[in-house]
Amino acid sequence: MKKTFAIMAVAMMMFATGCGKNTPPAAQEVQQNATNAVEQAKEKVDEAKEKIDQAKENATQAVETAQSMLEDAKSLMAKVKDKTADKTAIALDGIVPGINIETVNELLGEPVDSDGTNFAYSNGIDVKVKDNIVQEVSTAYNGLNTPGAAAVGMAEDALKAVYGDGMTVSTNDNGEKIYKFVGTDSRRAIEFTVKDGSVSKISATNKIFLVFI
Numbered sequence: 001m002k003k004t005f006a007i008m009a010v011a012m013m014m015f016a017t018g019c020g021k022n023t024p025p026a027a028q029e030v031q032q033n034a035t036n037a038v039e040q041a042k043e044k045v046d047e048a049k050e051k052i053d054q055a056k057e058n059a060t061q062a063v064e065t066a067q068s069m070l071e072d073a074k075s076l077m078a079k080v081k082d083k084t085a086d087k088t089a090i091a092l093d094g095i096v097p098g099i100n101i102e103t104v105n106e107l108l109g110e111p112v113d114s115d116g117t118n119f120a121y122s123n124g125i126d127v128k129v130k131d132n133i134v135q136e137v138s139t140a141y142n143g144l145n146t147p148g149a150a151a152v153g154m155a156e157d158a159l160k161a162v163y164g165d166g167m168t169v170s171t172n173d174n175g176e177k178i179y180k181f182v183g184t185d186s187r188r189a190i191e192f193t194v195k196d197g198s199v200s201k202i203s204a205t206n207k208i209f210l211v212f213i
Contacts, residue, residue, distance in 0.1 A: 100134070146162075
Protein backbone atom coordinates (compact mmCIF):
# COMPACT_ATOMS: atom_id res chain seq x y z
CA MET A 1 0.00 0.00 0.00
CA LYS A 2 2.78 2.33 0.97
CA LYS A 3 4.64 1.38 -2.18
CA THR A 4 1.58 2.14 -4.36
CA PHE A 5 1.06 5.49 -2.67
CA ALA A 6 4.68 6.40 -3.22
CA ILE A 7 4.46 5.56 -6.92
CA MET A 8 1.29 7.66 -7.33
CA ALA A 9 2.92 10.59 -5.53
CA VAL A 10 5.93 10.45 -7.83
CA ALA A 11 3.64 10.28 -10.87
CA MET A 12 1.65 13.29 -9.71
CA MET A 13 4.86 15.23 -9.14
CA MET A 14 6.08 14.34 -12.61
CA PHE A 15 2.73 15.37 -14.12
CA ALA A 16 2.72 18.64 -12.25
CA THR A 17 6.29 19.35 -13.37
CA GLY A 18 5.37 18.56 -16.94
CA CYS A 19 2.39 20.94 -16.90
CA GLY A 20 4.64 23.75 -15.81
CA LYS A 21 7.01 23.21 -18.70
CA ASN A 22 4.54 22.38 -21.42
CA THR A 23 1.80 25.04 -21.72
CA PRO A 24 -1.33 23.71 -23.47
CA PRO A 25 -1.67 24.85 -27.16
CA ALA A 26 -4.70 27.05 -26.42
CA ALA A 27 -2.83 28.90 -23.69
CA GLN A 28 0.22 29.29 -25.93
CA GLU A 29 -1.98 30.87 -28.63
CA VAL A 30 -3.48 33.32 -26.16
CA GLN A 31 -0.03 34.24 -24.90
CA GLN A 32 1.30 34.72 -28.45
CA ASN A 33 -1.69 36.87 -29.40
CA ALA A 34 -1.10 39.04 -26.36
CA THR A 35 2.58 39.40 -27.25
CA ASN A 36 1.67 40.34 -30.84
CA ALA A 37 -0.89 42.88 -29.62
CA VAL A 38 1.71 44.52 -27.39
CA GLU A 39 4.23 44.70 -30.24
CA GLN A 40 1.63 46.19 -32.60
CA ALA A 41 0.65 48.74 -29.97
CA LYS A 42 4.30 49.74 -29.56
CA GLU A 43 4.66 50.13 -33.33
CA LYS A 44 1.57 52.38 -33.47
CA VAL A 45 2.91 54.48 -30.62
CA ASP A 46 6.24 54.86 -32.43
CA GLU A 47 4.44 55.81 -35.66
CA ALA A 48 2.32 58.36 -33.79
CA LYS A 49 5.45 59.88 -32.23
CA GLU A 50 7.09 60.16 -35.66
CA LYS A 51 4.01 61.91 -37.07
CA ILE A 52 3.92 64.32 -34.13
CA ASP A 53 7.63 65.09 -34.55
CA GLN A 54 7.13 65.65 -38.29
CA ALA A 55 4.13 67.90 -37.66
CA LYS A 56 6.17 69.95 -35.17
CA GLU A 57 9.00 70.27 -37.70
CA ASN A 58 6.58 71.34 -40.45
CA ALA A 59 4.96 73.88 -38.16
CA THR A 60 8.34 75.30 -37.20
CA GLN A 61 9.36 75.58 -40.85
CA ALA A 62 6.06 77.26 -41.73
CA VAL A 63 6.52 79.83 -38.96
CA GLU A 64 10.10 80.51 -40.01
CA THR A 65 9.08 80.88 -43.67
CA ALA A 66 6.22 83.21 -42.75
CA GLN A 67 8.51 85.34 -40.62
CA SER A 68 11.12 85.49 -43.36
CA MET A 69 8.51 86.47 -45.94
CA LEU A 70 7.06 89.12 -43.65
CA GLU A 71 10.43 90.72 -42.93
CA ASP A 72 11.32 90.63 -46.61
CA ALA A 73 7.99 92.21 -47.56
CA LYS A 74 8.43 94.97 -44.97
CA SER A 75 11.90 95.71 -46.31
CA LEU A 76 10.67 95.89 -49.90
CA MET A 77 7.72 98.07 -48.93
CA ALA A 78 10.11 100.52 -47.29
CA LYS A 79 12.12 100.71 -50.51
CA VAL A 80 8.96 101.19 -52.58
CA LYS A 81 7.89 104.01 -50.29
CA ASP A 82 11.31 105.67 -50.55
CA LYS A 83 11.30 105.10 -54.32
CA THR A 84 14.56 103.17 -54.09
CA ALA A 85 13.09 99.83 -55.17
CA ASP A 86 13.89 98.42 -58.60
CA LYS A 87 11.22 99.17 -61.19
CA THR A 88 10.50 95.46 -61.53
CA ALA A 89 9.92 94.97 -57.78
CA ILE A 90 6.68 93.09 -57.10
CA ALA A 91 4.26 95.54 -55.49
CA LEU A 92 0.98 97.24 -56.33
CA ASP A 93 0.02 100.63 -54.90
CA GLY A 94 2.81 100.15 -52.37
CA ILE A 95 1.43 96.79 -51.14
CA VAL A 96 3.82 93.84 -51.31
CA PRO A 97 2.54 90.25 -51.28
CA GLY A 98 3.77 88.57 -48.10
CA ILE A 99 2.92 91.46 -45.80
CA ASN A 100 0.32 91.04 -43.04
CA ILE A 101 -3.22 92.34 -43.41
CA GLU A 102 -2.81 94.77 -40.50
CA THR A 103 -0.16 96.65 -42.47
CA VAL A 104 -2.48 96.84 -45.47
CA ASN A 105 -5.22 98.30 -43.29
CA GLU A 106 -2.81 100.88 -41.89
CA LEU A 107 -2.01 102.05 -45.42
CA LEU A 108 -5.40 101.76 -47.10
CA GLY A 109 -7.81 102.07 -44.20
CA GLU A 110 -10.45 99.53 -43.25
CA PRO A 111 -11.78 97.41 -46.14
CA VAL A 112 -15.19 98.25 -47.57
CA ASP A 113 -15.95 94.56 -47.87
CA SER A 114 -14.41 91.40 -46.41
CA ASP A 115 -15.22 87.75 -45.76
CA GLY A 116 -12.06 87.12 -43.73
CA THR A 117 -10.14 85.88 -46.77
CA ASN A 118 -10.92 88.43 -49.47
CA PHE A 119 -10.66 92.15 -48.71
CA ALA A 120 -11.86 94.97 -50.96
CA TYR A 121 -10.67 98.56 -50.45
CA SER A 122 -12.15 101.86 -51.56
CA ASN A 123 -9.22 102.66 -53.86
CA GLY A 124 -9.94 99.60 -56.03
CA ILE A 125 -7.41 97.23 -54.50
CA ASP A 126 -8.51 93.65 -53.80
CA VAL A 127 -6.47 91.54 -51.38
CA LYS A 128 -6.55 87.80 -50.75
CA VAL A 129 -5.24 86.58 -47.38
CA LYS A 130 -4.24 83.23 -45.88
CA ASP A 131 -3.12 82.85 -42.26
CA ASN A 132 -3.08 86.66 -41.94
CA ILE A 133 -0.52 86.98 -44.78
CA VAL A 134 -1.33 88.68 -48.09
CA GLN A 135 -1.26 86.14 -50.90
CA GLU A 136 -2.50 88.33 -53.72
CA VAL A 137 -2.97 92.01 -54.47
CA SER A 138 -4.98 92.84 -57.58
CA THR A 139 -6.90 95.62 -59.29
CA ALA A 140 -8.84 96.35 -62.44
CA TYR A 141 -8.82 100.12 -61.82
CA ASN A 142 -6.41 102.60 -63.32
CA GLY A 143 -4.29 104.97 -61.28
CA LEU A 144 -2.74 102.19 -59.14
CA ASN A 145 0.89 101.72 -60.09
CA THR A 146 3.69 99.21 -59.70
CA PRO A 147 7.19 100.53 -58.80
CA GLY A 148 7.87 100.66 -62.55
CA ALA A 149 4.73 102.79 -63.10
CA ALA A 150 2.85 99.96 -64.81
CA ALA A 151 -0.89 100.48 -64.39
CA VAL A 152 -4.26 99.46 -65.75
CA GLY A 153 -4.75 101.22 -69.06
CA MET A 154 -1.04 101.08 -70.00
CA ALA A 155 -0.32 100.12 -73.59
CA GLU A 156 1.06 96.65 -74.20
CA ASP A 157 4.27 97.98 -75.74
CA ALA A 158 4.87 100.29 -72.76
CA LEU A 159 4.43 97.31 -70.42
CA LYS A 160 7.07 95.38 -72.35
CA ALA A 161 9.42 98.32 -72.04
CA VAL A 162 9.22 98.18 -68.25
CA TYR A 163 9.88 94.45 -67.82
CA GLY A 164 11.88 93.74 -70.98
CA ASP A 165 12.44 90.11 -71.85
CA GLY A 166 11.77 88.98 -68.27
CA MET A 167 8.09 88.29 -68.93
CA THR A 168 6.42 85.16 -70.21
CA VAL A 169 3.17 85.43 -72.15
CA SER A 170 0.19 83.11 -72.51
CA THR A 171 -3.45 83.39 -73.57
CA ASN A 172 -6.44 82.71 -71.34
CA ASP A 173 -9.81 81.22 -72.28
CA ASN A 174 -11.14 84.67 -73.16
CA GLY A 175 -8.38 85.25 -75.69
CA GLU A 176 -6.66 87.81 -73.46
CA LYS A 177 -2.89 87.86 -73.13
CA ILE A 178 -1.39 87.17 -69.70
CA TYR A 179 2.07 88.63 -69.17
CA LYS A 180 3.86 87.19 -66.13
CA PHE A 181 7.01 88.38 -64.41
CA VAL A 182 8.64 86.46 -61.54
CA GLY A 183 10.68 88.43 -59.03
CA THR A 184 14.43 87.94 -58.84
CA ASP A 185 14.13 86.06 -55.53
CA SER A 186 11.34 83.84 -56.94
CA ARG A 187 9.19 84.67 -53.91
CA ARG A 188 6.69 86.83 -55.74
CA ALA A 189 5.26 87.23 -59.21
CA ILE A 190 3.07 89.74 -61.02
CA GLU A 191 0.65 89.19 -63.89
CA PHE A 192 -0.80 91.67 -66.34
CA THR A 193 -3.95 90.87 -68.26
CA VAL A 194 -3.88 92.61 -71.65
CA LYS A 195 -7.07 93.17 -73.60
CA ASP A 196 -7.33 95.06 -76.88
CA GLY A 197 -3.71 96.18 -76.62
CA SER A 198 -3.75 97.59 -73.09
CA VAL A 199 -3.54 96.34 -69.49
CA SER A 200 -6.96 95.54 -68.03
CA LYS A 201 -5.94 93.89 -64.74
CA ILE A 202 -2.87 93.56 -62.53
CA SER A 203 -2.32 90.80 -60.00
CA ALA A 204 0.72 90.47 -57.71
CA THR A 205 1.05 87.16 -55.88
CA ASN A 206 3.04 85.57 -53.09
CA LYS A 207 4.47 82.49 -54.82
CA ILE A 208 5.71 80.64 -51.73
CA PHE A 209 2.43 80.61 -49.82
CA LEU A 210 0.30 79.95 -52.89
CA VAL A 211 1.86 76.49 -52.88
CA PHE A 212 0.09 75.73 -49.59
CA ILE A 213 -3.33 77.04 -50.56
